[in-house]
Amino acid sequence: MSATDVRPPPLTGVRVLDLSRVLAGPWAGQLLADLGADVVKVEKPGAGDDTRAWGPPYLEDASGHNTTEATYFLCANRNKRSVAIDTATSEGQAQVRALAQQADVLLENFKVSGLQRYGLDYASLKEANPRLVYCSITGFGQTGPYAARAGYDFLIQGMGGLMSVTGQPDGEPGAGPQKVGVALTDIMTGLYATIAVQAALAEREKSGLGQHIDLALLDVQIACLANQASNYLAGGMVPRRMGNAHPNIVPYRAFPTADGDIILAVGNDGQFARFCTVAGHPDWSSDERFSSNAQRLANRAVLVPLLRQATVMRSSADWIAALEAAGVPCGPINHIDQVFADPQVIARGLQITLPHTLAGSVPLVANPIRLSGSPVAYRRPPPLLGEHTAEVLAQWLGVQTVA
Incomplete structure (x- = not known):
């Protein structure tokens, strides 16, 4: 396919207001952005996303000195624009409401009812923007006896059964429950959120209306138990830790x-x-x-x-x-280090480099989705805190700020 045959990424023209932080919500926002959406990340002035402070390590500049950008933040915020707005103030709340009126999608991972006091909950925002697809990500969902609890990936890996099937078997050296080496429940929730958002956007083409998406880390973790859940539900067997062995296949x-x-x-x-x-x-x-x-x-x-x-x-x-x-x-x-030196990984281009304001360049992992006609586009590196505030307010709201 020639360059002239390549179409814009599939979500070009979709506006996403990302009020989420840490990993599950930002992962969904990055994936939507990679697919072409204009994703605006709203962050607290002076602090920003929690993961901006989750270092070391930090991104290094060309001289080998640390910048202020924690590498954790870099993994989930490519292709976004950052605006610094204090949602604790009435002025900030009004700005976010105005941005939400211009958005197609809103992502948030506040505690249940956490945004209601600001007038930024789904019920409030849909009055002004009935086409809004509003995705809430919490530990336990909007309903049920645990709804008010905070939920973190490690906690959910334990409660959701993943740690009961991960680690060395009882009686062997090093036995005991073990979490997965990355925040896998957060990542899977981000993927489910992306799917749900795209489904809601597709449905909106028929109904003309948005809707509320209720995603819980616990729900996602249990759904992703796959054959282990089926072994119990249909087979009557409670799976146990087996180290690197498989419960259904040998060797x-x-x-x-x-x-x-x-x-x-x-x-x-x-x-x-x-x-x-x-x-x-x-x-x-x-x-x-x-x-x-x-x-x-x-x-x-x-x-x-x-x-x-x-x-x-x-x-x-x-x-x-x-x-x-x-x-x-x-x-x-x-x-x-061996992964990124592997010839197959190199051939597939799974490491990319984007220009970066502080560091000169930033190495990142490529998006694994390969679309032949409307491929993923890498437009921006992970943003500096508030880097695009004036730009976004001007483009989305027509508000000119004084430099």
Whole structure:
């Protein structure tokens, strides 16, 4: 496709007022912005989003000195414009209400009813802008006995069952519940919010009306238990921590090698037979204890030690080369520096660099969505606090501020 065939990003023309902070809401705002929306982030003057202070590390300038921008903030605020407005004041509240009248979407993650006292809740704003899609993200939702509680990713990973299936099994070294290494519940909630917003915008094309989206971190975490929830609900089995093992597939886990570890992800009997051939034990695939996945599950405790004895005899590179040639899914366990040095990651362009006012440039992770006709556009780096206040007030409200 030539450059002349490329269309503007799909959400071009959509205005989003982002009152959220930390990760779940900002993640949704960044994704909408990557897809072309004009996302205006409202921040408290002098402080801004909480994550602006979540350092070190901080973004470094060309001389290697720290700027004031925490790297945490950078991960979720690309392509946005920042306006500094104090919503605790009547003047600030009036400005936000005026911006909301011009918006298609509003994102917020205040506590339930937290914006009502400012006249910035959905019921108040829809009177002036009935087409507004208003997305509220909270820990526990707008209803229920926990609605008033504050909710954080770590807390929800525990309450929502994720930590009960993450970590080493009881009785093994290092046993105990373990959170995931990134705030995964926040990220998943941001993704669900993005989907919900786009669905509401599509519905608005039919009805002409916006609506309120009620998203809870706890709801999202439980929805994302996937097969583990189904194992309990339909199978009657309460899942437990299994370390790197899989509850339904064997062998599907990490195995030690002569110089490290690899992941072996055997998804069917044919792949297992090919692995056995590469391992020099073709008899394993015909052994009635291991010939089918159901049998391998039943005899996991017998099979896994046999596999470990085999995998430690060769290096990780040797195993990966041999198994890839045989069509057996496998791979290394990379540190993050190795991730960004991987040739596949480089070929896919997953690290991008944007110009930055303080640092000269800022490295970021690319959006993974690949649209052939209306691709993601990287228009702006994560903004400085209040960087676009005058610009946005002029464009959205026609208000000229004195420099």
